[in-house]
Amino acid sequence: MTILQTKGLTKKFGDFAALDGVDIEVGKGEIYGFIGPNGAGKSTTIRVLLGILRATEGQATIFGKDVWKDAVDIHKRVAYVPGDVNLWPNLTGGEVIDLFIKLRGRTDKNRREELIRRFDLDPSKKCRTYSKGNRQKVALVAAFSSDADLYILDEPTSGLDPLMERVFQECVMEAKAQGKSILLSSHILSEVEKLCDKVAIIRQGKIIEKGTLHELRHLTGTILLVETRQPMPALSEMKGVRGIEEKGGALSFQVDTEELDNVIRYISGFGVVRMESSPPTLEELFMRHYEGAGVGGVS
Amino acid sequence: MEKQFFAETASLSRFVLRRDRLRIPIWIFAFVAATLLIAVAFTDLYQNAQERQAIAETMKNPAMTAMVGPGYGLANYTAGAMMAHQMLLMTAVVVGLMNILLLTRHTRTDEEDGRIELVRSLPVGRLSNLVSALLVMVLVNVLLALITGTGLYALGIETMNLEGSLLYGAALGATGLIFAAITAVFVQLSQNARSAIGLSIGFLLLAYMVRAIGDVGDEAISWLSPLGWILKAEVYVNNYWWPVLLTVGVAALLAALALYLNSIRDLGAGFLPSRPGKMHASGFLASPIGLAIRLQRTGMLAWAAGLLLIGASYGSVLGDLESFFADVDIMQEMLVQTEGFSLTEQFIPMLMSVMAIIAAIPAIMAVLKLKGEEKNERVEHVLGRAVSRNRLLGSYVLLAFIVGFVMLSLAGLGLGLVGLSVMEEELALGMFYRAALAYLPAILAMISIAVLLIGWAPKLTGLIWLYLIFSFVVVYLGGLFQFPEWVVQLSPFGHVPRIPIEDMNYLKLLLLTGGAAILAALGFAGYNKRDIGR
Numbered sequence: 013m014t015i016l017q018t019k020g021l022t023k024k025f026g027d028f029a030a031l032d033g034v035d036i037e038v039g040k041g042e043i044y045g046f047i048g049p050n051g052a053g054k055s056t057t058i059r060v061l062l063g064i065l066r067a068t069e070g071q072a073t074i075f076g077k078d079v080w081k082d083a084v085d086i087h088k089r090v091a092y093v094p095g096d097v098n099l100w101p102n103l104t105g106g107e108v109i110d111l112f113i114k115l116r117g118r119t120d121k122n123r124r125e126e127l128i129r130r131f132d133l134d135p136s137k138k139c140r141t142y143s144k145g146n147r148q149k150v151a152l153v154a155a156f157s158s159d160a161d162l163y164i165l166d167e168p169t170s171g172l173d174p175l176m177e178r179v180f181q182e183c184v185m186e187a188k189a190q191g192k193s194i195l196l197s198s199h200i201l202s203e204v205e206k207l208c209d210k211v212a213i214i215r216q217g218k219i220i221e222k223g224t225l226h227e228l229r230h231l232t233g234t235i236l237l238v239e240t241r242q243p244m245p246a247l248s249e250m251k252g253v254r255g256i257e258e259k260g261g262a263l264s265f266q267v268d269t270e271e272l273d274n275v276i277r278y279i280s281g282f283g284v285v286r287m288e289s290s291p292p293t294l295e296e297l298f299m300r301h302y303e304g305a306g307v308g309g310v311s
Numbered sequence: 312m313e314k315q316f317f318a319e320t321a322s323l324s325r326f327v328l329r330r331d332r333l334r335i336p337i338w339i340f341a342f343v344a345a346t347l348l349i350a351v352a353f354t355d356l357y358q359n360a361q362e363r364q365a366i367a368e369t370m371k372n373p374a375m376t377a378m379v380g381p382g383y384g385l386a387n388y389t390a391g392a393m394m395a396h397q398m399l400l401m402t403a404v405v406v407g408l409m410n411i412l413l414l415t416r417h418t419r420t421d422e423e424d425g426r427i428e429l430v431r432s433l434p435v436g437r438l439s440n441l442v443s444a445l446l447v448m449v450l451v452n453v454l455l456a457l458i459t460g461t462g463l464y465a466l467g468i469e470t471m472n473l474e475g476s477l478l479y480g481a482a483l484g485a486t487g488l489i490f491a492a493i494t495a496v497f498v499q500l501s502q503n504a505r506s507a508i509g510l511s512i513g514f515l516l517l518a519y520m521v522r523a524i525g526d527v528g529d530e531a532i533s534w535l536s537p538l539g540w541i542l543k544a545e546v547y548v549n550n551y552w553w554p555v556l557l558t559v560g561v562a563a564l565l566a567a568l569a570l571y572l573n574s575i576r577d578l579g580a581g582f583l584p585s586r587p588g589k590m591h592a593s594g595f596l597a598s599p600i601g602l603a604i605r606l607q608r609t610g611m612l613a614w615a616a617g618l619l620l621i622g623a624s625y626g627s628v629l630g631d632l633e634s635f636f637a638d639v640d641i642m643q644e645m646l647v648q649t650e651g652f653s654l655t656e657q658f659i660p661m662l663m664s665v666m667a668i669i670a671a672i673p674a675i676m677a678v679l680k681l682k683g684e685e686k687n688e689r690v691e692h693v694l695g696r697a698v699s700r701n702r703l704l705g706s707y708v709l710l711a712f713i714v715g716f717v718m719l720s721l722a723g724l725g726l727g728l729v730g731l732s733v734m735e736e737e738l739a740l741g742m743f744y745r746a747a748l749a750y751l752p753a754i755l756a757m758i759s760i761a762v763l764l765i766g767w768a769p770k771l772t773g774l775i776w777l778y779l780i781f782s783f784v785v786v787y788l789g790g791l792f793q794f795p796e797w798v799v800q801l802s803p804f805g806h807v808p809r810i811p812i813e814d815m816n817y818l819k820l821l822l823l824t825g826g827a828a829i830l831a832a833l834g835f836a837g838y839n840k841r842d843i844g845r
């Protein structure tokens with residue numbers, strides 16, 4: 013079941029197209045990773061989804077309802093954590109959390125206390141005194157203590173320490189276990205890798221890649237680390253081999269899946285001493301797009 | 312050592328000037344243009360000594376003294392004396408306001424938003440920010456003084472000689488400097504820009520009122536107020552320079568105090584205590600309007616106290632006014648018999664219109680707060696939850712309306728209660744209250760125009776303040792200059808019946824309210840259609 017869907021979402025600020033035909037789809041019980049460099053359009057997409065910005069073109073629906081026209085109804089079932097959490101300097105964290113919970117309509121008080129403890133937040137301090145991480149905790153506590161069906165989280169961990177990141181990840185997994193859906197924007201790849209079922213990569217307002225993590229890795233092949241007794245002269249000329257690097261006497265390189273068989277056959281002729289294979293990390297996947305080397309342009 | 316404190320002050324000053332390269336010239340131009348235009352208008356309107364002398368007679372009463380200060384040279388009311396008497400104080404108050412706003416903008420506001428932290432991470436002295444802001448204020452006030460002074464002289468009006476004109480400018484500049492310095496102190500004391508501005512404006516109003524009480528009653532009291540000093544320059548009459556020197560000297564001391572306080576405090580900290588916070592929100596803080604009230608509570612309470620005080624101080628003058636006219640039989644007959652109203656009654660609408668315009672300020676602030684929330688990216692927390700845009704904007708409008716109502720009530724009741732207690736004349740308290748509340752539709756109109764701007768041109772919301780200043784000029788000066796009726800009616804305040812000398816006109820007020828409602832509806836429509844964000 014589709015919880016959130018955009019079709020050809022375009023947002024222009026004057027002449028500048030911040031979003032250019034964004035299509036994403038989040039299903040029920042899914043954690044959807046939305047990754048891209050700074051200024052790619054993640055927050056803009058999310059603001060359109062919240063009915064705070066109005067799309068120039070395209071459609072966006074949440075729970076099958078239009079995000080602009082039915083914003084209030086949708087928001088009763090959505091919890092949102094903005095990327096830059098700006099709070100009221102003269103209210104305390106506790107007051108803000110209560111306010112946020114009340115503004116959503118549904119309340120769950122016990123969750124609040126538990127989350128404040130888990131996130132190690134002092135709710136009696138004024139927001140003025142909070143660091144970025146603490147302001148984020150306020151927003152996270154308010155979000156996770158609400159009984160929402162969809163969580164929209166915009167780079168929610170950019171100010172948290174590793175310990176708190178763990179707590180955050182637990183909260184996300186608990187929500188997923190309860191069948192909730194999550195849209196998680198991030199540029200922290202390990203986080204997305206750990207949590208997400210599906211990923212969309214956005215760059216300069218365009219989705220350049222999307223699918224399950226498995227599918228995306230498939231696209232980019234396998235990383236091999238090989239040490240042979242004799243040198244492999246023609247390796248760099250072989251079809252489907254990329255990014256050869258010397259690593260302590262061994263060679264590391266990436267092989268496209270359809271060429272894997274040929275490459276292994278070739279290598280085996282040189283006396284293999286050591287061979288390790290690993291799926292590419294999201295990082296490698298990501299870098300390939302960042303470098304602008306072209307989407308699939310090399311192979 | 313010096314480097315520790317003042318490194319890069321000059322480049323920071325240039326940076327401040329660059330950021331305000333439009334704002335500062337606009338302020339100065341506005342002051343100079345207004346001053347020169349009014350000087351010319353005075354000489355056009357009152358072309359000979361007899362006409363001026365007739366005006367001088369009407370000025371000789373406590374209500375006028377309370378409003379514009381004691382008159383010097385009333386016996387020989389030259390164009391210069393008239394200008395200094397009727398315009399200097401009011402202009403000085405607005406100059407003070409400019410200094411408060413500009414100085415806070417470049418000090419506490421920047422600090423609160425974390426920009427000073429960035430600057431301080433560079434090889435910049437600890438006091439460089441405050442010093443550079445103060446230096447810019449010195450430049451602004453000196454320029455204002457010189458341009459106004461030479462401008463007035465250049466008009467070639469006979470009684471406005473060079474010395475007097477320069478002193479007129481210098482009086483304005485000195486007032487500006489002392490309020491810049493006072494603001495610099497408040498900026499150290501309070502931890503955020505809003506309360507720094509609130510305290511400074513509060514001090515400005517207090518200075519105005521203390522001087523009013525002193526000028527009408529015991530002159531010694533006027534010495535407590537910097538605005539009282541400046542009037543003792545007796546510009547264009549005796550041209551004393553010492554009040555200017557006194558003011559500048561005290562300003563320098565205050566600036567030194569501010570620098571000292573700045574040097575011993577942490578970045579981001581203040582001296583006024585901040586109470587420990589609550590773990591839970593009260594039941595009150597559970598809706599957009601609860602939030603709107605909570606955010607503005609302190610400021611609004613201060614405004615309420617201020618308006619009550621203004622009403623009360625004007626009221627305290629009414630008694631003096633009466634006894635004053637009792638002594639001057641001829642005047643009484645001349646003015647009273649024509650209208651069938653006592654002079655006190657004729658002054659009430661004028662006092663009321665000024666108070667209504669002051670009461671409009673917190674009402675407009677209450678609704679514009681929503682714009683500030685948007686700019687600080689806090690509106691999305693609310694709209695991101697189950698709150699519609701209509702409900703959000705509606706909450707702020709409702710609050711603004713209540714604020715306007717309360718402020719008018721307090722001002723009217725303050726005037727009435729204190730006035731009745733000091734007067735012999737029998738007037739009904741209800742009349743005072745009605746005279747005040749008649750202005751509610753006008754305040755409503757101002758709120759609606761603010762809503763219209765929030766809905767369609769959020770970047771231009773500042774225009775509402777220009778419109779309020781325009782309203783003040785036509786309503787306050789309209790009486791003096793006998794502006795054509797249509798000019799006065801360009802302001803919503805110009806449509807309000809002047810109770811008690813005019814009858815209550817419900818139709819007019821209803822039309823005004825209707826117009827306001829239409830504008831507000833348009834504003835809501837715009838707010839529902841536009842993007843939220845900076």
Ligand SMILES: Nc1ncnc2c1ncn2[C@@H]1O[C@H](COP(=O)(O)OP(=O)(O)O)[C@@H](O)[C@H]1O
Pocket residue numbers: 025028030048049050051052053054055056057844845
């Ligand atoms: N209100 C706005 N007006 C103009 N440009 C904007 C506005 N908001 C965002 N942008 C631009 O749109 C692009 C995408 O921004 P954003 O969605 O915030 O990126 P991300 O969240 O992925 O870092 C950026 O180039 C940004 O400068």
Ligand SMILES: [Mg+2]
Pocket residue numbers: 051054055056095166167
């Ligand atoms: Mg972002």
